[in-house]
Amino acid sequence: MALRRPMVAGNWKMNGNSALAQELFKKFATKLQNDSAEVVLCPPSIYLESVRQLLEANKQTLDGALVRMGAQNLSQHDFGAYTGEISGQMLKDSGCRYVIIGHSERRRMYGETSNIVAEKFAAAQKHGLTPILCVGESGPAREARRTFEVIAEELDIVIEKNGTMAFDNAIIAYEPLWAVGTGKSATPEQAQEVHAFIRSRLSEVSPFIGENIRILYGGSVTPSNAADIFAQPDVDGGLIGGASLNSSEFLSLCTIAMSA
Numbered sequence: 001m002a003l004r005r006p007m008v009a010g011n012w013k014m015n016g017n018s019a020l021a022q023e024l025f026k027k028f029a030t031k032l033q034n035d036s037a038e039v040v041l042c043p044p045s046i047y048l049e050s051v052r053q054l055l056e057a058n059k060q061t062l063d064g065a066l067v068r069m070g071a072q073n074l075s076q077h078d079f080g081a082y083t084g085e086i087s088g089q090m091l092k093d094s095g096c097r098y099v100i101i102g103h104s105e106r107r108r109m110y111g112e113t114s115n116i117v118a119e120k121f122a123a124a125q126k127h128g129l130t131p132i133l134c135v136g137e138s139g140p141a142r143e144a145r146r147t148f149e150v151i152a153e154e155l156d157i158v159i160e161k162n163g164t165m166a167f168d169n170a171i172i173a174y175e176p177l178w179a180v181g182t183g184k185s186a187t188p189e190q191a192q193e194v195h196a197f198i199r200s201r202l203s204e205v206s207p208f209i210g211e212n213i214r215i216l217y218g219g220s221v222t223p224s225n226a227a228d229i230f231a232q233p234d235v236d237g238g239l240i241g242g243a244s245l246n247s248s249e250f251l252s253l254c255t256i257a258m259s260a
């Protein structure tokens with residue numbers, strides 16, 4: 001087993017339904033029999049209960065496989081008058097182990113500032129959830145050679161508010177905005193370069209965390225480009241959008257991660 005167990009997390013975004021969950025579990029039951037990678041399903045919150053029930057019902061057949069559940073977002077608040085929001089405690093109660101924080105779609109479309117992202121990161125950990133923190137530069141930022149600067153800013157604010165040791169229980173997802181949902185993924189070299197940068201930045205403060213934290217790549221990952229991306233030394237799997245909605249493709253990605 002590699003030092004860092006690869007992970008494949010499927011972010012359904014606002015897609016899918018309980019039939020997709022059933023289809024995935026049917027495939028997992030026959031094809032996912034080892035624990036060399038961890039698989040995480042992040043359905044819309046309304047389907048968390050269906051996935052939880054499927055996890056429970058398939059415990060025997062999944063024996064040996066690590067399939068877990070995550071949410072796509074949480075409130076930075078614990079409880080109160082926040083219509084439409086879901087707290088970390090509620091997600092934990094629903095059986096989630098992970099929660100995606102700071103996805104570019106939330107930063108861009110829902111006004112989530114880096115401060116809010118840092119608060120959500122803290123709220124997740126407070127309630128026993130492991131945050132999957134998304135960072136990534138826009139196309140213009142890359143063209144202006146500001147990739148490392150943007151990533152460092154996004155990381156530093158979470159470090160400032162939560163301390164580096166908070167990354168002991170966290171996962172980072174590098175998702176360049178220009179690759180999310182565009183069909184144009186980063187090259188394996190581009191992904192490796194940024195992953196190595198993230199790892200070294202965290203290593204400056206804690207070599208242990210730098211070495212052990214899992215860093216996923218996200219952005220137009222498909223079965224045809226995953227093997228080369230996942231094979232990079234600092235890439236520990238993927239955060240998958242579109243391809244997580246196709247059970248055959250998602251299963252292929254899981255098996256690619258298992259042999260990475």
Ligand SMILES: O=C[C@H](O)COP(=O)(O)O
Pocket residue numbers: 011103175179180181182183218219220221239240241242243
């Ligand atoms: O969270 C997942 C990412 O945004 C990647 O989405 P994508 O695989 O559809 O490009």
